[in-house]
Amino acid sequence: MSNYGNQIQFKVYQTMTDPNPDRLPVVYEEWEKRAREVLEDGPYHYVAGGAGGESTMNANLEAFNRWKIVPRMLRNVEERDLTIELFGETYQSPMMQAPVGVQSIIHSDGEIASAKASAEMGVPYIASSASTKPMEEIAKEMGDAPRWFQLYWNKDPEVTRSFLKRAELSGYSAIVVTLDTPMMAWREYDLKNVYLPFLIGEGVGNYLTDPAFCSKLPTSPKEDPTSAIMHWTKTFGNPGLTWEDIAFLKEHTTLPILLKGILHPEDAKLALAHGADGIIVSNHGGRQVDGAIGALAALPQICGVVGDKIPVLMDSGIRRGSDIIKALALGAKAVLIGRPCMYGLAVAGDQGVAEVLQNLKADMDLTMALAGEKSVRELNSSILVESK
Ligand SMILES: Cc1cc2nc3c(=O)[nH]c(=O)nc-3n(C[C@H](O)[C@H](O)[C@H](O)COP(=O)(O)O)c2cc1C
C-alpha cells in the first residue's frame, strides 16, 4: 500500500533546507531544459525530436489533454494499491522504462545507469536491441530485478534467434517486439545535424558481441569496426516481415511476446489471431510516422477489440502522473516511460532516472487518490470525460 503524501512533505522540507540551486528539477519542462544544456545539438535532437514536422509528437500530448478527469469524493482512499500483475509476476507499479537504444550518447554510463535506477525503484527495465551495452551487462547490473528484452527483428533469422536465446539466458522475462521501425523514419533534425548515432558505432553492443552476427563478418569487429557497422545498417531492420512470421518467434522462445507499435484496431485483431501475449499501443514517441494518430487516442478502440484476452500496455507522451491515470482508465494495464527518463539520465545519470521515476510514481499515486480511486487495477473510464 502506498502513501506518498509523507514523501511530498519530505521533498518540500528537503528543498527548503537545500540552498543548492543545482538540485534536481521537479518540473518536467525543466528536466528537458537542463538536458538541452548538457547535450550537444546532435544527441539532444536525436532524443527530443520526432518524425517529419513532429505532428505525431504533438498529437500524443493533445490526446492526453482531450481527456479530463472527473474526481469522486468521500470514497476512503487512505490505503492504496499501485501494484499490477502481468504474466504471473507482480510489479510494484504500472510503470516501466520504455526501450531506448544508444543511451551512451546521453550519458557515459548509458543503459547501465538506467537499469540501475530501474532496479532501485522496482520499475521494470526494457532493454533495447540497440543498446550500447550488451544485454548480459545490463542484466548483471540488475541482479534479480525485473527486466524485459526489446527485439529488433534482424534480417538474419540466426541473429534474431540468438538474441532470443541470450535474453532467456540472462533473465529477461518477456520479449517486446517492435513492429513500427523496420526502417528509420524521416527525422529532419538528424538529417540537418548529420547525426545518426549508429553510424558512429553507438547502439551496436548486442550485435558486436553476438556470435551469429559476427560469424557473417569478413573480419572481427575489433579489427574492422567499419565493416561491422555497415553490416549492421544492412541487416538491422526487416521490412519484408508479415504476420505469418510471428510463428517463428513463438517457435524460438517460451517467453511471453508483446507486440509494440500497434495503432490500428485491425492489427490488434491480427495480433490476437497470431498468438501475441500482449500489445503495446505506441507510435514510438512520434518518431516514426509523422501525422499519425496520438497513441492515447488509439487506445480505447484497441482495448475494445482485445477485451480481457491479453494485456494492453501503452506509451508515447506520458509526462505526468495524470497521464498515467488517464491511460489506465482507458484500459492500459501499464505504461512505458521514454524521454522523461532520458532527460533524467542526461542531467544526473542513474540518480536522475531514479528521481524522474520516483516523482512520476508519487504524482500518479496522489492524482489517483484525489480522483477518489484506490487501486490502479480498478481504474476505468467512469472517471473520465472527453472534451472535443
Ligand atoms: C532516443 C530514443 C531511442 C529509442 N529507441 C528505441 C528502441 O531502441 N526500441 C524501441 O522499441 N523503441 C525505442 N524508442 C521508443 C520508446 O520505446 C518509446 O516508444 C517512446 O520513447 C515513448 O514515447 P515518449 O518518449 O513520449 O515517452 C526510442 C525512443 C527514443 C526517444
Ligand SMILES: O=C(O)C(=O)c1ccccc1
Ligand atoms: O531512434 C529510435 O527511435 C530507435 O528506435 C532506434 C533504432 C535503432 C537504433 C537506435 C535507436
